[in-house]
Amino acid sequence: MIMNSSKVRNFKSVGSNNSYENGTELRRGPWTLEEDNLLIQYISCHGEGRWNSLAKCAGLKRTGKSCRLRWLNYLKPDIKRGNLTPHEQLLILELHSKWGNRWSKIAQHLPGRTDNEIKNYWRTRVQKQARQLKVDSNSKKFLEAIRTHWMPRLLEKMEQNNSSLNSSPSSSISTLETQNFTAPSPVFNQAHLPSPNVVNNSDMSNLTVKIPEILTPGKNFHAKSLEDDCYHVDNIPSYDMQELEYQDILLSGRQVAENDWFEDLGSAFWNTDELWQFRKPEEVGV
DNA sequence: AATCATTCCAACCGCGCGATT
DNA sequence: TAATCGCGCGGTTGGAATGAT
Numbered sequence: 025m026i027m028n029s030s031k032v033r034n035f036k037s038v039g040s041n042n043s044y045e046n047g048t049e050l051r052r053g054p055w056t057l058e059e060d061n062l063l064i065q066y067i068s069c070h071g072e073g074r075w076n077s078l079a080k081c082a083g084l085k086r087t088g089k090s091c092r093l094r095w096l097n098y099l100k101p102d103i104k105r106g107n108l109t110p111h112e113q114l115l116i117l118e119l120h121s122k123w124g125n126r127w128s129k130i131a132q133h134l135p136g137r138t139d140n141e142i143k144n145y146w147r148t149r150v151q152k153q154a155r156q157l158k159v160d161s162n163s164k165k166f167l168e169a170i171r172t173h174w175m176p177r178l179l180e181k182m183e184q185n186n187s188s189l190n191s192s193p194s195s196s197i198s199t200l201e202t203q204n205f206t207a208p209s210p211v212f213n214q215a216h217l218p219s220p221n222v223v224n225n226s227d228m229s230n231l232t233v234k235i236p237e238i239l240t241p242g243k244n245f246h247a248k249s250l251e252d253d254c255y256h257v258d259n260i261p262s263y264d265m266q267e268l269e270y271q272d273i274l275l276s277g278r279q280v281a282e283n284d285w286f287e288d289l290g291s292a293f294w295n296t297d298e299l300w301q302f303r304k305p306e307e308v309g310v
Numbered sequence: 311a312a313t314c315a316t317t318c319c320a321a322c323c324g325c326g327c328g329a330t331t
Numbered sequence: 332t333a334a335t336c337g338c339g340c341g342g343t344t345g346g347a348a349t350g351a352t
Contacts, residue, residue, distance in 0.1 A: 052321080052322075053320095053321075053322090053345090054320075054321075055320090055321090073338095074337080074338095075337075075338075076336090076337070076338095087322095088337075088338085089322085089323090089337095089338080089339090090321075090322080092338075092339085093320085093321065093322080094320090094321085096339095097320075097321085098320075098321095125340095125341065125342090126340090126341090127340075127341065128339075128340060128341085139339095139340075139341085140319080140320075140321090141319085143341075143342085144318070144319055144320085147318095147319095147342095148317070148318055148319080152317085
């Protein structure tokens, strides 16, 4: 992948404090096509690693760190481009609920996706929704919203993909995106999910997603507590009592709609074609 | 058409950890 | 054992692209 030429326009060299010991100035900012080619050629011949010496040996006036970043996030051949699939989005939501901001760890389970990409996705898409709803993205309210609204919607989306795949064998949608999922109907307590429940390796063909138990049959979609439903979030601070009051209103999928906040969320959340787009809070009365 | 605001993402930075000397 | 080095991670930023007014 060649860098966007518009980025090249703004290339700037570094100041005097960025230099090798021999006085050669280091470059910063967007990479040029020439630099990309140098890095690709060098790595194809010598492999990765020893980034500082690699940078020098390759004739790049860059820090090893910069070379590593450019390679891992952009130039590496198996980097996957384009929008995240519903499957990948669901994985991110689920894995983030387990591991928090452990982006590299999460990325290990999404082949071709980088930690940087996943981090950006979380900040620009997921946290945006939290901001629009005026809730903290780490708050219990928002996490429950993800679990009870977003995840089922993604599963539904995947089911749609699956259907179109079945009806259209020549579809370009990869079977890897759908084969391990049986998406539930929008009525959450009818959710049917695959097993086992664990993301078990980095091979996408073998990936399965652990869905919170709240979405599994027999749970009747009734949240009790974080402990009860095995919803683990490593880095989430303890909730204050006001937050905990929401325990009382986390009801079933249908009952949830009676709660103002969730009703607004629910209607705002899924009425658009794009999975991500809430309407603005004021438009939906939040 | 011009200006301003927002979104998105590539790239940078600081820090911590493990390996090496 | 302490000092140094190299690497990887998570957080943050800069600016192009896009949208709104």
